[in-house]
Amino acid sequence: MVRSDARENRARILAAAREAFAEDDGTSMNRIAQLAGVGPGTLYRNYPSREALILEIYQEEIERLVDAVPVLLAESSPVQALRRWTLDLVAGMRRKHAFGAALSPDTHQSIAARSYGPVIAAITRLLEAGKSDGSIRADAEPVDFLQLTGALWRAAPDRAEPMLALILDGLGSRPSS
């Protein structure tokens, strides 16, 4: 049985976090706990790390992104779709810096199943589309691609597009070594 006050607390934390992150992307966990009127212990029991909390908050953003895939694939060639999708993802990461950080480093395997999984699935679908019409090399790996995406996000804004172009060219050519 889930205790009723527990569920309530969780909701309050989420609300507080949403508000806090909206006005300052770098809010401290402390502050969120305080805003939510709970102790740090409670905050951390619900979300064992800052990333976990952030990913929960940006869940909708992720769903939006994932849902866009079929549309893009219907409208453009696989490579174009991948380009547009990736630029969208990077823009999202950039808009909310915390989101980029959470989706990038080592968060992976462990916590992020709910967000990381779908994102990888989306990339997989895009890559598959390209593989089956031959416009993307067969050995392309979704996880690698996401990792490279992290570099785009970290780079200066005006470099994201050229860097992505380079990566896409790399994905297009047949393996050389």
Added chain:
Amino acid sequence: MVRSDARENRARILAAAREAFAEDDGTSMNRIAQLAGVGPGTLYRNYPSREALILEIYQEEIERLVDAVPVLLAESSPVQALRRWTLDLVAGMRRKHAFGAALSPDTHQSIAARSYGPVIAAITRLLEAGKSDGSIRADAEPVDFLQLTGALWRAAPDRAEPMLALILDGLGSRPSS
């Protein structure tokens, strides 16, 4: 005039930091200050951030890397040289995690002139070699390449090589969009 005790302190800090980082890559700044027998204030006045300190420590590593460039270029084709050099860099970053972190994110422009500059110069030289014999596209940007390198470092060890291969293929192909 530089006060004598100041210079001495700086030396002690560096020695302590080298030792501390050697035995634990994640040592706290606190601990280093303590080891060096100075207050945190002094530590931070000399090295305004953790990255600054790390870059100072791994200066030799960087020099080694930079010096290897001409040798590699003499031995192999530009693309091969670039591949070997980059794998070496990534290995270094991985060996000393802190080093990778310091060379990657936003540290750039500001602090890292002494380390960042030479690394970019090395990459520039490698890319130029490839551009002049036509094996690397003319619009390749050293800074972009270093950024992508960060992704290699963050990725799982066994993915670095395939990812690099993909990037190199991208660098080889002529711009498509």
Added chain:
DNA sequence: GTCGACCGCGGAGACCTCTCCACAAGATAC
């Protein structure tokens, strides 16, 4: 030597992340 002027010191302290556990407050059984 002696004496200011001033540079650099280092610790106190503000604020952070994250853990641990004595205790309080729901849920359940009767």
Added chain:
DNA sequence: GTATCTTGTGGAGAGGTCTCCGCGGTCGAC
């Protein structure tokens, strides 16, 4: 309604980063 069991609480605290500033040690002038 009461007793009991269980789940979750929240704050104290360990350890971190980084800043600020009163005070003491150094250096150049004499």
